[in-house]
Amino acid sequence: MIDTHKQPETAVLVALITQKQTADQTKEYLDELAFLAETSGVKTVQSFTQKLDRPDTRTFVGKGKLEEIQTYILANPVDTIIFDDDLTPAQVRNLEAEFKEIKVLDRSLLILNIFSMRAQTAQARVQVELAQYQYLYPRLTRMWTHLSRQKGGAGMRGPGEKELETDRRIVKDRIAFLKEKLAKIDKQSVTRRKERDRLVRVALVGYTNVGKSTLMRTMAKTDVFAENKLFATVDSTVRKVTLGNIPFLLTDTVGFIRKLPTTLIEAFKSTLDEVREADVLVHVVDVSHPLFEEQIEVVNTTLADIKAADKPVVLVFNKMDKFVPRDEWTGGPDMHPMDDEFDQDATTQAVEVPVAIRKQTALDYLKKTYLTKKADHVAFISAETGENVGELRELLYSLVKEKHYQIYPNWVNVPLSESAEYSDEL
Numbered sequence: 362m363i364d365t366h367k368q369p370e371t372a373v374l375v376a377l378i379t380q381k382q383t384a385d386q387t388k389e390y391l392d393e394l395a396f397l398a399e400t401s402g403v404k405t406v407q408s409f410t411q412k413l414d415r416p417d418t419r420t421f422v423g424k425g426k427l428e429e430i431q432t433y434i435l436a437n438p439v440d441t442i443i444f445d446d447d448l449t450p451a452q453v454r455n456l457e458a459e460f461k462e463i464k465v466l467d468r469s470l471l472i473l474n475i476f477s478m479r480a481q482t483a484q485a486r487v488q489v490e491l492a493q494y495q496y497l498y499p500r501l502t503r504m505w506t507h508l509s510r511q512k513g514g515a516g517m518r519g520p521g522e523k524e525l526e527t528d529r530r531i532v533k534d535r536i537a538f539l540k541e542k543l544a545k546i547d548k549q550s551v552t553r554r555k556e557r558d559r560l561v562r563v564a565l566v567g568y569t570n571v572g573k574s575t576l577m578r579t580m581a582k583t584d585v586f587a588e589n590k591l592f593a594t595v596d597s598t599v600r601k602v603t604l605g606n607i608p609f610l611l612t613d614t615v616g617f618i619r620k621l622p623t624t625l626i627e628a629f630k631s632t633l634d635e636v637r638e639a640d641v642l643v644h645v646v647d648v649s650h651p652l653f654e655e656q657i658e659v660v661n662t663t664l665a666d667i668k669a670a671d672k673p674v675v676l677v678f679n680k681m682d683k684f685v686p687r688d689e690w691t692g693g694p695d696m697h698p699m700d701d702e703f704d705q706d707a708t709t710q711a712v713e714v715p716v717a718i719r720k721q722t723a724l725d726y727l728k729k730t731y732l733t734k735k736a737d738h739v740a741f742i743s744a745e746t747g748e749n750v751g752e753l754r755e756l757l758y759s760l761v762k763e764k765h766y767q768i769y770p771n772w773v774n775v776p777l778s779e780s781a782e783y784s785d786e787l
């Protein structure tokens with residue numbers, strides 16, 4: 362009988378609590394890992410954590426925890442076990458032996474899978490495939506069969522030494538082939554970029570799911586794919602936008618994430634060239650995310666990794682419609698300029714500070730903090746509702762205008778307010 366109501370794939374997640382990674386952080390990371398799993402169509406049914414200073418070299422977690430997971434898996438329908446950190450080849454081998462019928466994945470492989478689902482252009486597809494093979498090459502065990510094949514039936518063992526040798530050779534050839542193909546595509550995109558070299562270039566960067574594509578859509582009045590999933594955008598999209606009468610190029614690009622596989626960064630080098638070659642970076646932040654500060658750090662580190670850290674940055678705090686000021690930004694819940702007077706009246710109750718004042722205090726605090734932390738400009742917007750997007754547009758206009766005049770000193774300016782705004786697909 363054919364089962365037409367196939368249950369969604371299920372997974373258990375495993376992460377460590379270490380000295381550098383507190384229990385709270387681990388919880389957030391697991392939420393992110395569950396979101397990654399969901400994005401690739403896998404439902405999380407249980408999470409396991411263990412306090413360890415570093416992963417167990419054999420099986421990532423210790424023996425006791427492994428038994429606990431095993432017990433759960435035997436009692437519940439579980440297809441996949443996903444580890445929050447990269448597994449070494451030895452750990453993959455041991456875990457596959459331990460969990461036999463269960464797929465063993467790690468965060469990087471999950472991210473690679475999502476990228477491969479999302480890649481649209483030939484270039485992105487080749488880049489992802491190359492990254493997948495490079496990641497799997499040293500881990501050529503059963504893990505790599507998940508890449509293209511459905512798992513086999515009961516009693517399946519890892520490939521024998523001889524098959525492994527053959528597989529290695531096949532993968533190595535494939536890597537060489539993909540590298541060559543990518544070099545050819547890269548050459549074409551360099552030529553394409555050169556052709557549009559004479560316009561100012563602005564790139565949207567930021568953590569995944571912060572609203573880059575939504576902002577692109579609002580700014581460029583164009584239809585760019587955005588949704589509440591991780592890595593909705595894998596290919597970069599370039600639009601020619603005209604503000605006032607100054608045309609410039611706006612690029613929406615792939616989001617960053619904590620622990621992005623290095624092979625992926627390498628493979629996406631040419632996509633990331635859009636960022637590297639930009640004149641101005643618009644770093645979009647989801648200010649409603651509990652870990653947005655850490656996300657800013659992850660993005661800054663990745664920008665430094667790809668050698669794009671030395672550009673003027675507009676830090677855009679997005680999703681202001683969901684902004685909730687934290688006490689640490691406002692000086693506490695009961696800080697109030699009128700407190701003294703209330704004390705004189707012998708009233709000791711905490712005084713509610715109006716939300717609008719708390720919000721403003723929080724924004725002033727964030728602005729001051731981040732302007733001293735190397736952002737050149739700070740803006741607070743909601744890309745979805747359009748709140749303050751006009752101001753951001755004006756800010757960008759003044760930045761772009763300055764650069765544009767360096768290229769075209771004789772350009773005739775038309776004030777922003779007197780001109781139509783439009784964008785072209787390239």
Ligand SMILES: Nc1nc2c(ncn2[C@@H]2O[C@H](COP(=O)(O)OP(=O)(O)OP(=O)(O)O)[C@@H](O)[C@H]2O)c(=O)[nH]1
Nearest residue numbers: 570571572573574575587588592593594616744745
């Ligand atoms: N509430 C609220 N949601 C927003 C805002 N901007 C974007 N979103 C939502 O956030 C989700 C992610 O938006 P995207 O524009 O796809 O984010 P992205 O940064 O392009 O994401 P990736 O391409 O996955 O890296 C979508 O569900 C948007 O509707 C905003 O200002 N407010």
Ligand SMILES: [Mg+2]
Nearest residue numbers: 573574593594
């Ligand atoms: Mg996007």
